[in-house]
Amino acid sequence: xxxxxxRDEIAAGLARxxxxxxxxxxAAGRHREELTLIAVSKTYPASDVRIxxxxxxxxxxxxxxxxxxxxxxxxxxxxxxxxxxxxLQTNKVRSVAGYADVVHSVDRPRLVTALxxxxxxxxxxxxxxxxxxxxxxxGRGGARxxxxxxxxxxxxxxxxxxxxxxxxxxxxxxxxxxxxxxxxEIARSVRKAHPGAGVISAGMSGDMxxxxxxxxxxxxxxxxxxxxxxxxxx
Ligand SMILES: *Cc1c(COP(=O)(O)O)cnc(C)c1O
Numbered sequence: 001x002x003x004x005x006x007r008d009e010i011a012a013g014l015a016r017x018x019x020x021x022x023x024x025x026x027a028a029g030r031h032r033e034e035l036t037l038i039a040v041s042k043t044y045p046a047s048d049v050r051i052x053x054x055x056x057x058x059x060x061x062x063x064x065x066x067x068x069x070x071x072x073x074x075x076x077x078x079x080x081x082x083x084x085x086x087x088l089q090t091n092k093v094r095s096v097a098g099y100a101d102v103v104h105s106v107d108r109p110r111l112v113t114a115l116x117x118x119x120x121x122x123x124x125x126x127x128x129x130x131x132x133x134x135x136x137x138x139g140r141g142g143a144r145x146x147x148x149x150x151x152x153x154x155x156x157x158x159x160x161x162x163x164x165x166x167x168x169x170x171x172x173x174x175x176x177x178x179x180x181x182x183x184x185e186i187a188r189s190v191r192k193a194h195p196g197a198g199v200i201s202a203g204m205s206g207d208m209x210x211x212x213x214x215x216x217x218x219x220x221x222x223x224x225x226x227x228x229x230x231x232x233x234x
Contacts, residue, residue, distance in 0.1 A: 010051050013225040017208070021219070024212035035212065038083050040204075040222030042067065043229045046074035052225070053078045061085045061104075061220050065092040072099035085167075085201075085220055087141040094118045102127040104167040104201050104220075107143045112154045112161070119160030127164040128155045129201055132186055134179045135171035142168065145186055152190045152197065165199030165217070166190060176207035180214035187215070 017037070025032055039052045040061040049060055049071060058079075062068030063086025072082050084100040090110055096103065097118035106112060106128045119126045130151045133142030143151050148166065156163040168183045170176035180202050187200045203211025205224035212219075223229065 006048065007051050007054075010048065010226065011055055013227070014052075014055055014057075017221055017224050020208060020224075021212065024209040027209070028213045030212065034217060036218045038085075038201075038218055038220045039225050040085065040220050041071065041226065042086075042222060044226050046071045048226060049075050049080070050078065053080060059083060059218075061222075063087075065095050069095050069099055083220070090114050094121075097122050097124065097126060100126060102129065102164060104129045105131045105141060106151065106155060107131045107133075107138065107141055109151065109154055112151065112158050116158035116160045125160060125162055127162045127199075129164050129167040129199055130155065130190070132166055132168045132183060133171075134168050134182055135174070140169075145182070148186055149190060149193065152194060156194050156197075163190075163194050163197045165197045165201070167199075167201035167218075169204070170202070170207050170210075175210075177210035177214060180207075180211050180216065184215040 022032060036059055038059040038061040039057045041049050042063050059081045061083040081101045082099050083102045083104060084096050085104045088096060088105050088111060093114040097115060103126055115126060130148050131142040132145055132148055136144055138144055152163055155161050166183060166187045170179045183202055190197055199218055200216050201218040201220060202216040203219040205221050208219050
């Protein structure tokens with residue numbers, strides 16, 4: 001009996017994800033090149049990130065600073081782009097600004113100020129996405145839809161930051177496609193004022209296809225690539 005290596009497992013996960021993306025692109029009349037697959041590696045070790053990089057992954061996502069900063073350090077030299085996708089506390093901004101290329105979770109003015117200051121301090125440029133609370137409840141992260149444009153303006157005007165576009169997580173209790181259709185409209189109005197801000201970060205393991213059907217440009221996929229995460233205790 002041959003042993004299934006971790007590399008085989010991840011390669012199989014990636015092949016399944018790519019097949020699903022291809023099918024959703026076909027159904028939506030879109031091209032694979034319009035999409036960036038971000039492998040969300042939270043709870044998984046740096047050795048998995050290395051395997052992902054060997055398999056052609058260029059973008060990695062993390063949601064907790066402590067874990068992300070250690071992993072980014074261990075994986076320096078792989079040429080990966082690091083995406084911070086989790087809720088961001090102001091006291092973590094200095095650390096995150098040291099390794100994140102893209103922050104997906106900008107949802108309040110204080111975060112813009114802090115990210116701008118720390119990006120300048122680190123001599124880096126950070127791409128920021130405005131996270132939208134599609135259920136209108138900012139409790140779990142994300143700005144209210146009516147606050148998105150002002151926040152986008154603030155990012156665009158901040159030194160050290162580039163406005164990339166918008167991000168959202170599909171709310172519970174609603175069909176993901178309907179929620180992502182609203183995100184697409186919000187993205188459209190942001191692009192009117194900021195034509196370069198074309199990123200729509202939407203779609204996770206369970207709703208990639210609905211995101212692709214509704215204009216997503218960046219998918220954040222963890223479970224479908226790396227397996228089901230063990231629940232962690234903080
Ligand atoms: C964990 C996480 C993902 C990936 O979720 P999966 O369901 O494992 O694909 C995507 N986006 C955010 C913000 C996350 O925290």
